Amino acid sequence: MTASTPNFPITPVLPQIRASLAAHPRLVLEAPPGAGKTTQVPLALLDAGWLAGQKIMMLEPRRIAARAAAQFMAQQLGEAVGDTVGYRIRFESKVGASTRIEVVTEGILTRLIQHDPELAGIGAIVFDEFHERHLAGDLGAVLALDVQGTLRPDLRLLAMSATLDGARIAQWLDAPRISSPGRSFPVRIEHPPARAQESVEHHVARITRQALEENEGDVLAFLPGRREIARTQMVLAQTLPSSLGSGQGVEVLALHGELSLAEQQAALAPPDAAHTRRVVLATNVAESSITLPGIRAVIDAGLAREPRFDPNSGFTRLETVAISQASADQRAGRAGRVAPGTAYRLWPQSRRLEPARKAEIAQAELSALALELAAWGVTAGSTAAMRWLDPPPAGALAQARELLVRLAALDADGRITALGRRMLELGASPRLAAAALRAPIALRALIADLLALMEARSPLRGAHARNDDFRIRLAALHAWRDRRGAVARGDVDTGSLAAIEQASKGWRRRLDVHTAASGVPDSHCVGELLLHAFPDRVARRDDNNPQRYTLANGRGARLHDDTALHGEPWLVALDLRHEHRDSLILAAAPLDPRALERDYPTQFTRERTLRWNDERAAAEAFEERRFGAIVLDRRSVPVQPQDALPALLGAVRARGIDALPWSEPARRLRARMLALRAWMPELALADVSDAALLASLDDWLAPYLQGKHRLDALAPEELSQALAARLDHEQRRLLDAQAPESLAVPSGQSRRLEYPEGEPPVLAVKLQELFGLADTPRVGGGRIPVTLHLLSPAGRPIQVTQDLRGFWERTYPEVKKELKGRYPRHPWPDDPWTATPTHRAKPRPR
Structure with a gap:
């Protein structure tokens, strides 16, 4: 077999790659764009002694790249595709009996491994552009590692890319690393800003015209998807001249995965006319693994369209996201393949990109992965035992398995069913x-x-x-x-x-x-x-x-x-x-809902349900017939006592503690308990904050709601009892002593203490009732001075203080002078220290 051997940057290290794989079954190859790794490495391994005439399978993430790689390798051998080199992609296969290199895409490698875990006749698997971290690539690598570790220790595995994290991949594979130089020319980076209110399509079109004027050769523009490509084509058709000042014609081509094979090949082939310059509008399919001839300028919108799965909603959406720095470098490198070039990045130079793209396994819907794992014999409990580079998120994987059970692809124990195996075969x-x-x-x-x-x-x-x-x-x-x-x-x-x-x-x-x-x-x-x-x-x-x-x-x-x-x-x-x-x-x-009865009879249920009626503030019970969560019919039934309690507690949790019928005594008791817990933590009083009470409803409130259907059936006295039950006998004694409900004042009266949250307690008392009291009362084991609201004989505030002694010494003389004439029937002694306290006025003279 004779092959042409053009000189690629990867060529000098090909012997090192062969030797490494001869000595070690795994290898990580880092080679920049344009090095030739995709097409030269498989050809170089064909006659390796360790391959022993077996096949090389190369996993290529994209169909366009798979076809292009196979065609280029076949041309080098002077053969047609399907002879020594072939490819298999979805709905299309060009392989023959003599094929030794197969370029495959998507889940085809996984299907091969599932069909034949020993991979008979396959000596090496190459994972190209592994940095793209497609789900199929990650799964294929995990299964291949499992095969190599159990059935085929002679199987060679090679991961290669231009921008992968080589150290991390090598550690994961326990493999040596080889780096190859690239062949690239300097690329000038520019960041032309968008104009006010300028769309992505118009921005790209404007910079395309600039790129054609400032550079020789062709232009490659990266856009996130087919829709943006079509819009940009329309703008260019209206604004781009049919020929440039030099007399050269301009051809605008699209390149994305939904084009026909002929349309894709038109974008990849050299121009038909020598004097035609081309503008290729591409998605990230043009980022790696394919060669676009003659590109001297790259325009990068900095966007890509990727799937994002939300386990909370169960939906996957294609979202337009910012590309990673690794992708930006890959794209810019396209401008320097044949000569110095320019990359126009359509985002501010100050913007910082993520270093690398996230693995698809971390953000995709995982039902296909879960089904493949089940077919491989991996259950929910053994997923972690697989050799993942990035393990699948537990929540997304669990949701995927639930879906597969609903689809009858897995049984209740998570094992694959006969239908599940047929689903895998279909693809x-x-x-x-x-x-x-x-x-x-x-x-x-x-x-x-x-x-x-x-x-x-x-x-x-x-x-x-x-x-x-x-x-x-x-x-x-x-x-x-x-x-x-x-x-x-x-x-x-x-x-x-x-x-x-x-x-x-x-x-x-x-x-x-x-x-x-x-x-x-x-x-x-x-x-x-x-x-x-x-x-x-x-x-x-x-x-x-x-x-x-x-x-x-x-x-x-x-x-x-x-x-x-x-x-x-x-x-x-x-x-x-x-x-x-x-x-x-x-x-x-x-x-037609009759189809549900016919095809999913087991998903119809009849069950008793409870709900809370906010208007009535009461629990209600119904018997409902459902399909899944859809209520088909409902009839009211009596509420059973054992049913009402969960509904009542649920209503309190939903509406908050204030939904309970708090009386003033209950509120004051709770305020005292909160205060003393804060002042004297060593007493270990129960926490009666909103959050704590809601978290422990089953403990303290449930016994008092037994047999009730409504919240307002709970008597205020019962709520006070429920709170008091949170304290043992000694704690209740200490509460009464250190956070009393009221204080006795020198007049012989008892005045209520108020306990504002987070503040010292407040005692509102007429000034005359405190004659003879020198110091401010204290609570909380003597740690907390009471805030005194001193009142006039009419009950109006005179002074707020926590320093009673200072009030008598400095403020009382002024208060006496001001109020004595206003309230002559009340005592205003010169010496309040020795005066008799009283809550009454002086007797009227007879």
Whole structure:
């Protein structure tokens, strides 16, 4: 076998890579963009002695890169793809009997390992661009490590990337590291700011024109998704001249994963005309592993679209997020492959990016991972035993397993079922696989269309873009198919429909269906088929609000104002946007509820429920028939004493301690207990703060609510008793002594003490009642001086003080002078120290 050997930066270290893998079964390779690692390393390993003629499997994260890598390696060997070098991607395979290098994507490596854990005939697995940390790559690596550690110690594993954390990966793999130099030219970094109110698309288009003027060669612009690429193409079509001042023509091309193979290859191929310059608008598929010839300028919007899963809502959404610094470096490096270039970064230079992108396993929905683990024999209790670089989040994994049980892919003990194994074989996401495999044979062609539509973005455009009736998408596909593409372009994206049709063909092959569906199915058919993918999102209309629905999982959802589904009593919600209160239904299909009785009879329950009626301040009991959390009918039943107590306690927890019927004596007792606990912590008095009382309702309040149905049936005296019961006999004695309810004053009267929270107690008393008292009274074991509110004979405040002695010495003479004439019938002695205290006026003379 003869191969051409162009000179790549990786070439000098290829012998070192071969030697390392001969001595050690694992290796980490760090090589910058343009080094040639993707295409040169597999070829260099083909005749290694340790490979012994076996295959090399290379996991490539993206389909575009997988095809391109296989084609380039085949060209070097002077062969066609499918001879020595081939590829396998979803719905497409080019391998033959002589294939020794297979470039595979997505879950194909996982399927190979699950089918044959010994990986017979495979001598090495290469994980390219491992820094992207796709879920399939992480899972494939974990399973491959398990195989290597148990069945195939001779299997070689190689992780390679331009920007991975080599030290961490090497420690995880217990592997040596090799670094390769790159071949790159200087790249000038600029940060051209956006103008006021300028959109991303207009910003990119403006800088594209600038880049064409300031640089030679072609321009590569990174945008977050297909929608932004299409908008930018429109702006460029309106603003970019058809030829530049030099007479060169300009061609604008898109590059993303939803394009046809021909369209992708057009972006990757050199321009047809020598005098044509190209502008390639790409998603992050162009970040690594593929070569775009002639790029001299990169425009980077700094954005990417990534899935984010929220375990609290159960929804996964594609979110537009800022890229990492590693991705920014990868993108900028594209400008320096063939000559010095320029990278225009469309964010402020002061902005700091995250060093590397987060692993997908930390933020994705994990039902597919959970099903693969179950097939591998990993249960909930043994997940941690696997050799993870980043383990799956426990909450998301538990929620994924609950979904799989609901889909009948796992049994109650978490073991994979026969249906679960068939779902894995099909290769769809667990939800869609469940729907496909439970569809009647006569409807398999239709379910193939639905799978393709569910996995794609909506093909609807124009006035139909916001149509939330999923059946309209199916109708558009069937109209396009039946009329051989003759559909109004303003209503649909015909390119999307072509891609959806290709995906549907792939699903038809897997489902062994030989003819395509056509026409208009029954109005409930789509909903009843997709019910098996989303049984937790069955939705019933609210009787009082026709736009609001309750989902079987207990959450709320609503239709938007321009909905096409208004009035539908039952729906299957297929796509939702999680919002604070009710999620917004973006796509749904109507459902006949009789299908629930037929297909999910065990999910119907009849149970007794309790709820709290705020208006009546009472517990109510009902017998309800439910599908999941959806109440189908309800009838009132008597409240049993044992049932009422949890409802009463729940009402207090929900409404707070103030919901209880506090009397003044009870409030004062609680204030005294709080005060003494703060003043004398050594007494270890019970905590009666709001938080503590709410946390211990079962202990102190429940015994006094037994047999009651209403909170106001609790007598105020019972609430005082419940509080007092928090103290033992000695603590109650100390409370009365150190935080008394009242104090005896020199007049012989007893005056109440008030206990404001967080402050010393307050004693309001007429001045004449304190004659003869020299010092301020104290409580709390003598630690806390009482705040005296000294009152006039009319009960009006004269002075607030904690220094009674100072008042008699300095302030009393002035008070006496001012008030003696106003209150002549009351005593105002010159010497208050020896005067007789009194709460009465002087007797009238006879």
